[in-house]
Amino acid sequence: MNTPATHAGEAPARAVEPNKRIQRTYWQAARRRLLHDPVSMGCLGILSLIITAAILAPWITPYDPYTSSIVNRLKPILAPGFVLGTDELGRDMLTRLIYGGRISLLMGLLPIFIATLAGSILGIVAGYFGGKTNMVIMRVADIFFAFPSVLLAVGLAGALGAGVVNVLISLSLVFIPPITRVAEAATTQIRAQDFVEAARATGASAPRIIVGHVLTNVSSPILTYSSSLIGLSIVLASGLSFLGLGISPPLADWGLMLNTLRQSIFLAPVNAVLPGAMILIASVCFNLLSDGLRAAMDVKP
């Protein structure tokens, strides 16, 4: 597909077109492939909807998320005035689900962002410099790898105490080691290539080689890998909230809503499981989008 035919006998009008195709860079080509994938675009659409709604929450929600009403407690789904019913304190579910997206998505995305930055730096340094540096960084990563991820997140957040910042710290620490591993493996591979050797032979400094040659080549595997962790991060962040380790009431967050509505599961089972559906939708969409991204960026040379 990337090797357009330029046979001598072809019509001159078609001979122009191949030149145009060659001009497309790797990233442009990847974006083009992603834009043509219906599953990825569908997920992107749903996610944009959730994110836009969360950002514009004060202007589009029909009710105040914190005003409770004893009369309107646990109204069923599609009750007049409340499309998705109300929660155990009579607050509108739709309003709270939209508001909840703010913290739930932030707590899912921010740790991945932090971990990608920190993990890439650690992994590239370990992979590029090798030797003792590599050993120290990778053995420490191995230790954190020895914990099941849920256990590590719960342990760290449990020791640090409840709070948004503590959840962010614990989740970032959970995701740094796996990203470091991927970055290290990719860097070690690139470092052995001839063009890096050539750059070093011409006297380029380590930072220059890392920024100019290594980073451009390892960013694609690192980005695909860390984007594949976003879904897990959202599920874990909501899980910590569900255990009461995240934000405190009356603020809304999908995990915390699951937690507080759990007591009402015998009275209103549908309302009680609704926040989890949002976690599921967000997590599935991020994972499918990330899979589409991986497929789009996966070009065999």
Added chain:
Amino acid sequence: MLWYVLRRLAYVLPILLGVSIVCFSLLHLAPGDPLTAVMPEFASDQVIEQIKRSYGFDKPVPVQYLLWLFNALSGNLGLSQVANRPVLDEIVPAMVNTFQLAAFGIGLSLLGGIGLGLLAGYTRRLVTDRAITTTAIIGVSVPHYWVGLVLIAILAVTLGLLPAMGKAPPSPGFGLDDIRHMILPGITLALIPTGIIARSVRATVIDVRKQEFVQTLQANGLPPRRTFLHVVKNASPTVLAIIGIQLGHLVGGSILVETVFAWPGTGYLLNNAIAYRDIPVLQGTILVLATFFVMLNFLVDLAQPFLDPRMTRQ
């Protein structure tokens, strides 16, 4: 073989030491003085000194760590600040309950995962690749604690078929009631491992079936049933490794599911420890679970050569 065991051991021991350091530092990560929970209000300086000394907090941190480690190795994980009982006495019964549920869960996921994986591996042309990967992605994206709530809402609340929460009241022997209480949490726990095992069984089976020896066996006229045995034997080391890791995740990650179902296991213990800020229990439980996870992986590594003798040659 002995050389292989020693090499694996040389890898595992430093990891265990590192795990113990992380667990030890959990106490110091906790905000505030770790003794505030036991310190009497308005304690005089002398009393504070005395309590600090009795807990060993007057010594430098590395010495504290070594003391803690030796105590932990001899089974003394300290006192629970809430129950005022040895932490180990709290962990052991919880561990038994967690293992009971985990064994049930891993049993379910083995049945489902291996069955589905073999099916997908043998019917590769009938089912499209994208459909399988998409299902697998949805499978690993599901918040499993939420699935537990959905199962409760449907099977326990709406239909009233199964008990929603808790463990069966203690009775002599292991009866039907015990199993009824384990079905919902068991299915919930089995969900993610089933997906992961199915995916790896499918990939391994496809991989093994492509190898030349399978074609040779078929060309020599071996009936499909017999070639199947060869495929299974060659796929087993990879599958065993995945199962080991999944069992570890099941035991270590059961906190959310145990909380949903109020199952009195280690997850429940951790949850209480977090709620009451009982750091010794938190620390001890995490140390035991993480050690279990590391040792399980070690045992899987040791078992591998029995299934595939080539592993020891490196």
